[in-house]
Amino acid sequence: MSNHSILPQRAPLLSTPAWSAFFAALLVVCALVPVLHLVMPPDSPLHMSEYMVALVGKIMCYAIVALAMDLIWGYTGILSLGHGLYFALGGYVMGMYLMRQIGRDGNYKSDLPDFMVFLDWKELPWHWSLSSSFTATLFLVVLVPGIVAFVFGYFAFRSRIKGVYFSIITQAMTFAAMLLFFRNETGFGGNNGFTDFKRILDMPLATRNMRMTLFVITGCTLLLFFLLSRWMVASKFGRVLQAIRDAETRVMFSGYKPLPYKLSIWVISAVMCGIAGALYVPQVGIINPSEMSTAASIEMAVWAAVGGRATLVGPIIGAFVVNGAKSWLTVTAPEYWLYFLGALFIVVTLFLPDGIVGLWKRLRGRGGRGPKAAAQQSAALEEGQAPTGAVAPATGGAQ
């Protein structure tokens, strides 16, 4: 038998319109925004303000986190409520480097970071020994979250901890880490964390050019991670992850060990968060233990849910929508933000299981082939089958 024509063709990495959108986004990040910010005169209506650049830069870091959440939750069905930990670890590694870059320009004019002088420490603790090297920092940004995630993931997945129990443990982990980082003795600046950064790679941080450079790097990282994620979920690896989400026993009885699969995607997801954290800190100028608070991690899950799980592009949209709304509401009506977040989560859970992307698909499907689709659906119902459009692709992660 050689008739392969009945087999479906493998879909390309991205469709042609998707590639166009991708390159358009790349152009916006690398050319349009720098021109609008640096070249346009400040009084021009087209000028992009420093506030906007900082805001979008920050949200792009969150979008990387949302993408990481989608890989582990949307595709693998493992709901992590502790990804803030990995984000903060990456951020702290970068923060340590930035603290060392301050040099003797701190309030106490000492070689040691200010908070250590304040605590009357005479020398750097051991875990600060690599913090003066930028190269080492780049490696540690990947390694620290990666190793923590590997150790935690190995024991959790080996013990076959699943569903809501896993989520609770991740939540407990990040909370415990927050308490640890709050303590002055651990040498991470206690509840104030790190701030007052002055320069990076011996260049001043607070310039328009540096801000733009960090913005472009963040945007390119986001786009690169999007492509990488797309490649992963389109490979057989990605389909095994979805199979684990939908029927893990069948995966085992098909000869796959779920542990290495779960562990790989867990570590990849954590490393992505760590890199996002490292990009976030120099742009925002502060890192403290509140990034590890339980609420911060839950918000990350909300971004992915609002945008649409298991779609990759959805969580990026979700991060922009939720954080855009957040920065707008916290200025105009700060007391309503938390109510809004709660309401948003309820609405999405009840009415939009596929998030914004699912809503868009449904609207487009209805507009494009209205009566035909309806007829197909009723025909399917007569045959005793569930209508396909209404079924959520990612059945709740925390089952």
Next chain:
Amino acid sequence: MTPELMEQGRRIASRTGGLGGATGGGASSQVVEPGKVDTRHGRILYLEDVSVSFDGFKAINGLSLDIAPGELRCIIGPNGAGKTTMMDIITGKTRPNSGTVFFGSTIDLLRHTEPEIAQLGIGRKFQKPTVFEQLSVFENLELALKTHKGVKSSMFFKLDSEQKDRLVEILHTIHLAGSASRRAGDLSHGQKQWLEIGMLLMQDPKLLLLDEPVAGMTDEETARTAELFLTLKGKHSLMVVEHDMSFIRTISDIVTVLCDGSVLAQGTLDQVQADERVIEVYLGR
């Protein structure tokens, strides 16, 4: 194993001419290869005195059972007889409290995990059809395909021409050739059963455990399934748990009746149906 058992097994093996001759290579090669199923003694599956209890309830109680290469064995028994638990033990899902379970003469199944047992060549169909609903029929079969199943090989996996041939062949076998790109969740119940059987075949297992394979199928689908099983017999060993007696009559040679976690009777369907004790557990009490 007793000498009589070995002798009987050798007879069955030579009659079916299947796995026994192929893997053993007759008496000439006596080398035992690790990881290879050794069926020279005429038994592909061998359970002896297996017991397991859950919270004091003995689900399996001193069960001994063996299956020859290429044999199609039907298992019947009332609810709670331990049929599914027995399959759980064979596939590594449940650990027995005592007893031995061997795959061929050399592989102790109690030392292996579920994925390892699947890779060794035991495929299992669940009572409730279990397919990957969000993936297409084609992707379901592709995942089940016998190949390296590590993370790295999955990331860079591409179907070669031979594997595509196999996929096409199985798609025809399970009558889903026209539905390759349909979402598995949209299939009818009977089609899901077929897809799951197809996934087992993609693994190219030596032994298939089938838990109620025709439940929820139409008469026509049942007839086709019986036909399929009869063609598999000889090439593969099959263990079929079913309640549908007419289906069993079509496919069975030897029927084993389980009751209260051990073998109550064994023989042809007519023999066991005439057995007083079998009539009692099904009708009496």
